[in-house]
Amino acid sequence: MGKRLPTADHDVLRQMADRGVYAPDEFDGWLATRGWAWQGLDRGDYGINLEQALFLFVFEDPVRWSETFLIEPRTGDPWQFFDYQRESCRAWAQDVVHQDGAEVGKTREITVLVLWGQCTCMGFTVRRPWMLVGAPQQTHLDEIILAIEEQVGAQDGGEKASGSLLSQFWLKPKRTPHMMQRFLTIPLGENEKPGIGRVYYRPAGHDGEAFRGVHVNAMALMDEAAKLKRAVQWSEFWRSAMPGCRKRVYSVPDGDRSTEFFRLSQQATPNLAALAKGWRLFHWPKTIMPAPFWSADRDAEFIRLFGGRHTPGYKRNVLGEWGEAENPVWSWDLLLPNVCDLPRYRVLTLNVDRQRGDLHVRVARVSFAMQEGGRKSGQYDWLFDGTVALAPFASRDSAERRAAMRALLREHITGVSAGVYWAGADLGETNDPTEIVISEQLGPKLEDVLRVHARGMDYYIQRELVYCLQELFGGRPHWGVDLGSAGTVVVKDLQTLEDYADQRFDEVMTGFQFSNAVDCIGEDGEPLVDRARDDGSEETIVRAPAKHWATQCISQRMQACGYALAYDTDVLNHMTNHTARQGTKWPIYAKKDDHDIDARRMQMLRKLYDEVGGEVDVFSCGAEARAA
Numbered sequence: 245m246g247k248r249l250p251t252a253d254h255d256v257l258r259q260m261a262d263r264g265v266y267a268p269d270e271f272d273g274w275l276a277t278r279g280w281a282w283q284g285l286d287r288g289d290y291g292i293n294l295e296q297a298l299f300l301f302v303f304e305d306p307v308r309w310s311e312t313f314l315i316e317p318r319t320g321d322p323w324q325f326f327d328y329q330r331e332s333c334r335a336w337a338q339d340v341v342h343q344d345g346a347e348v349g350k351t352r353e354i355t356v357l358v359l360w361g362q363c364t365c366m367g368f369t370v371r372r373p374w375m376l377v378g379a380p381q382q383t384h385l386d387e388i389i390l391a392i393e394e395q396v397g398a399q400d401g402g403e404k405a406s407g408s409l410l411s412q413f414w415l416k417p418k419r420t421p422h423m424m425q426r427f428l429t430i431p432l433g434e435n436e437k438p439g440i441g442r443v444y445y446r447p448a449g450h451d452g453e454a455f456r457g458v459h460v461n462a463m464a465l466m467d468e469a470a471k472l473k474r475a476v477q478w479s480e481f482w483r484s485a486m487p488g489c490r491k492r493v494y495s496v497p498d499g500d501r502s503t504e505f506f507r508l509s510q511q512a513t514p515n516l517a518a519l520a521k522g523w524r525l526f527h528w529p530k531t532i533m534p535a536p537f538w539s540a541d542r543d544a545e546f547i548r549l550f551g552g553r554h555t556p557g558y559k560r561n562v563l564g565e566w567g568e569a570e571n572p573v574w575s576w577d578l579l580l581p582n583v584c585d586l587p588r589y590r591v592l593t594l595n596v597d598r599q600r601g602d603l604h605v606r607v608a609r610v611s612f613a614m615q616e617g618g619r620k621s622g623q624y625d626w627l628f629d630g631t632v633a634l635a636p637f638a639s640r641d642s643a644e645r646r647a648a649m650r651a652l653l654r655e656h657i658t659g660v661s662a663g664v665y666w667a668g669a670d671l672g673e674t675n676d677p678t679e680i681v682i683s684e685q686l687g688p689k690l691e692d693v694l695r696v697h698a699r700g701m702d703y704y705i706q707r708e709l710v711y712c713l714q715e716l717f718g719g720r721p722h723w724g725v726d727l728g729s730a731g732t733v734v735v736k737d738l739q740t741l742e743d744y745a746d747q748r749f750d751e752v753m754t755g756f757q758f759s760n761a762v763d764c765i766g767e768d769g770e771p772l773v774d775r776a777r778d779d780g781s782e783e784t785i786v787r788a789p790a791k792h793w794a795t796q797c798i799s800q801r802m803q804a805c806g807y808a809l810a811y812d813t814d815v816l817n818h819m820t821n822h823t824a825r826q827g828t829k830w831p832i833y834a835k836k837d838d839h840d841i842d843a844r845r846m847q848m849l850r851k852l853y854d855e856v857g858g859e860v861d862v863f864s865c866g867a868e869a870r871a872a
Contacts, residue, residue, distance in 0.1 A: 267308065274301050304367040306333050306360040313409050314359070317394050326534060329353060332526045336366070336463075341505075341512040342494040344528040345564040347537075350494040354465055355391045357492075362427035362441045363413050366462050371432050372439035373462035376484050378455065380471040382447045388467070389423055389445060415440065422446050422454060448472055452480030461486045469495040469505040478504040497566045499556055501576075501817040502837060506566070510621060510813075529563045573795060573822045573833065574802060582807040583620055585612035589692055589810040590657060591624065594709075596700030602631040607656040610810040622811025628656060637705055642743055649708040650715070657694060659716045666690060667713075667721040668847025670839045671706055671730040672699070678706060678730070679839040680713070681847055682721055683807075690801070690847075691808035695815065695840065703733050710738060714747045723753040724850030726842055731755060756849045758791035758842070765852055767797060792830045794845035797852060815840055 275281060275297075280290055285297055292300075302308045307330050314323035325333065329349050332340065333356060342350055354377065360366075361373050379385045397408035402425075405414035415426040423445040428438050441462075446454040451474065464485045472478060485491055495505055512525035530538050530546075543562075550557035559567035568575050593606040608624040615621050636648035664685040672678040680696040698709065714721060725731045738749040764772035764786040771785040788796075801807060809815070822841055824831040 270308075271298075271301055274304075300368075303364045306336055306356055306367070309360050309364060310356045313363075314356070314395055315408075317391070323356075325349075325352075328528060328532050333357065335518070335524055335526075336361075337369075337490060338516065338518065338524045339490060339522070340492040340524050340526060341508045342492070342526050342528070343497055343509045343564055344494070344526070345530040346496050346561040348528040348530055348533060348564075350467065350528075351387055351391065354388055354467060354492075354494065355395070357463065357465070358388070358392060358443055359395060359410065361462055362429065362443065363410060365429050365432055365441075368430075368432060370462045370488075372429050372441055374442045374444070374460040375463045375465070376444045376446065376455070376458050376460045376481075377465045377467065378446050378448055378481050379467040380448050381468075384468045385423070385445045385447065389425070392425065392443075448477045448481070450474065450477075452477040455480040455484050458484040459486055460484055460489055462489060464489055464491045466493040467495070469493040469508075470498040470500065470503060471495070472505065473500070473503055475504065496564065497560050499560060499567050499569045499821075501566065501569075501820050506817070507813070511623070514616060527564055529565075530561075531563070569821050569823050571823045571825060572820060573824050574799065574819050576820045578799070578802050579809070579816060579819060580620060581805050582802055582809045583612075583622075583811050583816070584808055586610065586692060586808060586810040588658070589812070590627075590694050591812060592653075592656065592694065592696045594696070594698040594701065596634060596698075596705075597631075598634070598700065601634045603634045603637055604631050605629075605652065605656075610812055612811050620811060622813060624813070637708070638702070642704075642708075645704065645708045646712065649705075649712045653712050653716050657716060659718065660684075660720065661718045663720060665693075665717055665721040666847050666851050667723045668725075668843040668845065668850065669710065669723065669731070670726045670842040670846065671728065671734050672701075672839065673728075673730055674700055674702065676730075677839050678709075679843040680710075681840065681843045682713070682717065683847065686808070688804075689806055689808050692810055692812075695812060697814075697840070703730060703737070706730065706734050707737055707744070710734065711744050711747060714749075714752075719747055719752070721752065722850050722854055723749070724846035724848070725753060725755050726846050727755040727757045754850050754853065756790050756846060758789065758845070760790055761787040762790045762793055762849075762853070764788050764793050767801070767852060789830055790849055791833065791842075791845060794848045794852075795831075795833070797848050798844060801848075 272282070275285065284290060285294060302312050307325060310323050310333075311325065315321065316323055326349060329352070332342070333353055336357060344350055358375060358377065361370075361375060365371060366373050377385060377388060393402055395408060396405045396410045396414040398405045398414060402417045402419070405411040413427045413429075415428055417426055418424040425443040425445075427441040427443070429441045431438055444458050444460070446458065448454065464481065466472070466481060482491075493505060493508060497506075497509070500506065508523060509525065512523035514525045514527070516522055516524035530542075532538070536542070546558060546562050547553060550561065552558060556567035556570060559565040566576070587609070589610055591608040591610070593604075593608075595604040597604060605628060606626060607628040608626050610622050611625050612620070612622050632652065636644055639645050639648075665682055666685065667680065667682045669680045670678065678696070678698040678701055680694075681692060682694040683690040683692045696709070696713070698706070701709070710723075714723075725735050727735065732755065735749075735753060735755040738744045738753060740750075766772065773783050774786050775783065818837045818840055821836075822838060823834045826832070
């Protein structure tokens with residue numbers, strides 16, 4: 245069926261040309277979605293005239309509206325979008341994540357959505373729209389505030405506005421303690437008076453307190469989202485959005501995969517259908533910008549500025565990709581080949597709430613999927629999320645404690661009776677997390693089967709947890725445990741108390757101290773020999789801190805795809821964010837979010853020095869006893 249376009253001298257086309265919105269094909273499509281035709285509009289069949297139809301056509305679409313009413317601040321010309329920007333702006337009714345390169349138009353889009361949303365009541369869909377624009381700092385908000393004031397012709401500190409078609413919508417703003425712009429909104433019902441729309445601008449601060457008390461019904465927008473590192477900043481931001489409020493977050497990635505912005509960018513879907521649930525992902529690298537914003541000369545300039553195309557700075561600022569953390573221990577590219585579908589893998593989370601007398605229990609499996617472009621992804625499927633009474637686990641009667649822990653684990657974790665298992669544990673103080681990882685040896689691979697994350701557990705509860713895990717896995721795991729404050733006590737009790745003797749922890753469990761030196765023996769049993777000496781002296785085995793040597797051996801196994809890892813988001817994020825800086829002789833590893841990493845290091849140390857498991861003196865020198 246052909247286009248139903250009018251003749252070239254039709255009054256509609258002339259009015260479009262006069263108004264700078266010459267888009268006959270788009271107007272024809274707009275009419276078709278309503279079942280209308282040009283001829284019917286000419287005859288007045290639909291209860292509106294041509295003038296009103298053009299008004300609706302422009303005001304319902306933020307792209308047409310902005311290119312009709314806004315001006316370019318630097319030139320004074322009519323506002324123009326780049327082609328790639330139009331689709332995102334027209335997706336205003338969806339929840340959107342923008343993972344972009346630097347200076348590609350994120351702030352311009354926020355400016356358009358705020359002005360269009362206030363002046364048109366979100367395309368006549370939201371009565372008296374209220375919006376929240378958040379950012380890590382006030383300086384991030386100032387550019388948006390100034391851009392909007394310039395478009396409306398605000399003067400005298402924003403008290404008045406003139407010289408712009410939008411000046412009639414501008415009302416005196418409230419500037420303290422935070423900026424709140426106010427707009428006169430058009431009435432949407434018969435005999436309805438104009439209303440007042442609000443746009444709150446709030447810096448997140450360290451705890452998101454400025455978001456408190458804000459409730460918005462139209463849009464909640466977050467700029468520079470990658471720089472919000474704390475969960476409480478996001479929780480305060482999300483609670484401001486009332487039902488039906490659209491949410492949009494914008495940022496250049498910064499390589500930190502422990503943030504809410506990274507989580508959102510991973511769960512968002514490119515080209516998500518308009519009515520589908522979920523977040524829609526837009527990814528704008530600088531390479532899609534037209535000249536002169538992108539050219540061979542600009543590319544060469546960025547290569548010089550960031551030190552090459554493969555550097556984190558180039559990947560993030562030019563390509564809008566996550567890149568790596570600065571000085572990462574394990575890169576994302578190194579980990580991903582080891583990530584696969586592990587249906588039997590489980591994540592067990594235990595949180596003690598002493599005030600309420602509860603033990604919060606969560607059990608999850610990890611669903612694995614291949615996304616568009618071969619990108620791997622995963623999500624937690626929570627099999628159980630509830631609380632049980634803490635009293636049996638904290639009982640003075642060891643039999644009662646054990647019975648409660650045994651019943652809990654057997655309800656959610658499948659036991660084994662065959663196989664070889666390696667376990668690593670970083671046991672925490674009351675306020676520190678306890679992390680345990682258990683993997684099965686399957687040929688050359690270590691396949692993860694269980695990760696335990698526990699908080700608030702006293703030593704005697706941790707003893708029962710380790711004992712019951714050993715029992716559940718048929719006494720087969722070989723344990724390496726970090727000899728911190730908690731680890732030293734728990735290992736001593738497990739190895740010496742009669743209540744735990746049947747699981748032979750004196751044979752299958754070894755305590756290691758990361759700072760102690762060990763002989764650098766590989767998984768193949770071959771030592772790393774110092775061959776640099778040329779003075780005729782005898783060759784010596786290289787010795788290194790246990791933490792460093794375990795890290796090197798984990799890296800070697802990763803390179804050989806010797807792990808089978810689930811897409812356990814927390815674990816992968818911690819590993820790719822783990823960094824090191826060069827010390828006097830050995831690297832100094834960052835201590836942030838490293839408990840599950842240290843558990844894997846302990847697992848590796850036990851595997852390296854397994855034959856001396858029961859011989860190590862855990863109170864003196866850890867694995868150094870191997871030399872004896």
